[in-house]
Amino acid sequence: MFTGIIEDLGTIEKLDRADGNLHITVHTAITNELKIDQSVAHNGVCLTVVGITGDTYTVTAIQETLNKTNLGLLKEKEFVNIERAMKLGDRLDGHIVQGHVDQIATCVDILTEDGSWIFTFEYDKDLNNITIEKGSITVNGVSLTVVNSQLNRFSVAIIPYTFNHTTFKTFQIGTTVNLEFDVIGKYVKRLNDLKN
Template sequence: MFTGIIETLGTVTGITKNGSNVQFDIASAITSELKVDQSVAHNGVCLTVVAVEGDCYSVTAIDETLKKTNLKSWATGKKVNLERCMPANGRFDGHIVQGHVDQVGKVERIVEQDGSWLFDFSYDPNTGNVTVEKGSITINGTSLTCFNSKNGTFTVAIIPYTYEHTNFHELAVGDEVNLEFDIIGKYIQRIIRGYAD
């Protein structure tokens, strides 16, 4: 389990295709603290460390993950938000984040407001995912509060610290982001709607 509080940025240094899977090599400030089999969220996607060498480590994404996330568009030099799993005795600073991306969204508008930024996002509402006004949303692994919550759109406000210490400073209009909707909202939605036949 994660909290959506980004620890550091990593940089994609290598991409290797193995059948339908892709191995990503990542350089980061926390590499020396990682070990094989450890789970790390990459832009909100929980991936398992499969190798550690020097200041780089490797993770593998399967075809299903590539299809449902923005990992399919990663290139070398890409900055990635990183978060290790929350320790059992850790402080819960964000919200419950599973590292299971529900769908991708798109940056529709970025507005600077005297030192902070407003980001408008859209997503396909036909998947059944919803946001709640002043509720939690995870964008590229970052725990945020959404507002202007409508069917298929919402807004978040980004403070300077978050802007600089996550990959929000690299986002541009039209970019895809990974969205994980609030787990409590998803359970309520499932109870109300039931299962499709």
């Protein structure tokens, strides 16, 4: 379980493909606090730490994860949003995030406002995920509030702190991102679909 509040920007040190899996080695300031078998979210994708060497650690993404997320698009020296699983009893500053990406989306617009940015994303509506105005969404693991909810697109407003401390600072039109839709909204939609 995660909150969508990013702890650190990791740097991809090494990518190693083996038997359909991708072993991802990450450098981050919190490596010394990690342990083998710990769950860590990478751009919102929950992965297990399988190795630690000095100030880097390694996780493995299987082919299904690569098919459904943007992890297969990572390149060495790129940034990745890092969040450790939340501790029982901690504040839930973002929203309930499982670390299970529902689908990818594409950044289709970036507007600069007075001291902030509006990012717009478009996703495949055929996968039946939805957003609601002022609802929660996770973009590359960042807990955000939806503005301008539409059938297959939505926008989010990004403050300078979030821009400077997450991968949002690297986004361009055409950037592929991971989306995790609000878990409560997913259950409500599923129940409604079963009734109809």
